[in-house]
Amino acid sequence: MQDGPAGAQPVYLVHVFCCTNERPATHWRGSCGERGGRELCDYMCRLGMALGARRIRINRAGCMNVCEHGPVMVVYPEAVWYKYETHADVDEIMRGHIIGGVRVERLVVSIDPATLHG
Amino acid sequence: MQDGPAGAQPVYLVHVFCCTNERPATHWRGSCGERGGRELCDYMCRLGMALGARRIRINRAGCMNVCEHGPVMVVYPEAVWYKYETHADVDEIMRGHIIGGVRVERLVVSIDPATLHG
Numbered sequence: 168m169q170d171g172p173a174g175a176q177p178v179y180l181v182h183v184f185c186c187t188n189e190r191p192a193t194h195w196r197g198s199c200g201e202r203g204g205r206e207l208c209d210y211m212c213r214l215g216m217a218l219g220a221r222r223i224r225i226n227r228a229g230c231m232n233v234c235e236h237g238p239v240m241v242v243y244p245e246a247v248w249y250k251y252e253t254h255a256d257v258d259e260i261m262r263g264h265i266i267g268g269v270r271v272e273r274l275v276v277s278i279d280p281a282t283l284h285g
Numbered sequence: 286m287q288d289g290p291a292g293a294q295p296v297y298l299v300h301v302f303c304c305t306n307e308r309p310a311t312h313w314r315g316s317c318g319e320r321g322g323r324e325l326c327d328y329m330c331r332l333g334m335a336l337g338a339r340r341i342r343i344n345r346a347g348c349m350n351v352c353e354h355g356p357v358m359v360v361y362p363e364a365v366w367y368k369y370e371t372h373a374d375v376d377e378i379m380r381g382h383i384i385g386g387v388r389v390e391r392l393v394v395s396i397d398p399a400t401l402h403g
Contacts, residue, residue: 176397176398177364177398178351178359178364178366178396178398178401179364179398182359182361182364184302184344184346221398221401221403222398222401224349224350226302226346226347226348226349227346227347228302228344228345228346228347229344229345229346230344231342231344232342233296241296241300243300243361243362243364244361244362244363244364245362246295246296246297246300246361246362248296278296279294280294280295280296280297280339280340283296283339283340285339
């Protein structure tokens with residue numbers, strides 16, 4: 168892959184996508200939304216807005232096909248995946264990784280690509 | 286930022302997020318969804334599924350705050366932004382960049398972070 172134009176800057180220094188996909192509660196794979204992902208994403212968005220950092224973006228996303236680990240988010244461009252279940256988890260990811268640049272190891276999800284749902 | 290665990294692989298080699306946010310047609314900023322982004326994203330998702338490549342993922346996303354350029358998508362981990370308006374545009378991005386690894390320059394959107402909506 169080619170490099171971008173000389174001097175081009177990334178739009179977002181940190182771009183977070185939180186899965187908010189919601190399946191019926193009876194679905195065998197479950198879903199991030201059904202496990203609280205939507206409310207947690209909204210909470211994280213509010214934190215991001217309160218921060219006022221335009222180069223950090225928190226976004227909702229559709230199903231990222233790692234439902235078994237959910238609720239999940241992925242942080243780009245580093246491609247770090249987190250599982251988060253509480254506001255305290257979100258606070259820790261925001262403070263530690265998104266702002267502080269230090270990965271929150273206890274919440275990192277290690278996903279083996281070979282196990283992705285086909 | 287630390288490196289990941291030794292030998293860790295990214296879950297997705299190419300991870301695409303298409304904005305499908307929809308505002309009322311009268312909104313002064315417009316929206317990607319209102320300009321066809323949702324249908325184009327669904328079309329791209331179907332192409333991705335037909336491809337059967339589990340390490341390539343096409344996702345819907347909420348508003349990425351570059352509405353003036355929409356409909357937009359961003360391709361991670363490279364952080365390349367595209368504006369796309371037709372199925373032919375989607376075909377070209379899929380064939381050229383997502384599968385072929387060669388950026389489709391005519392559709393790349395250059396976004397100056399200084400112009401982001403505050």
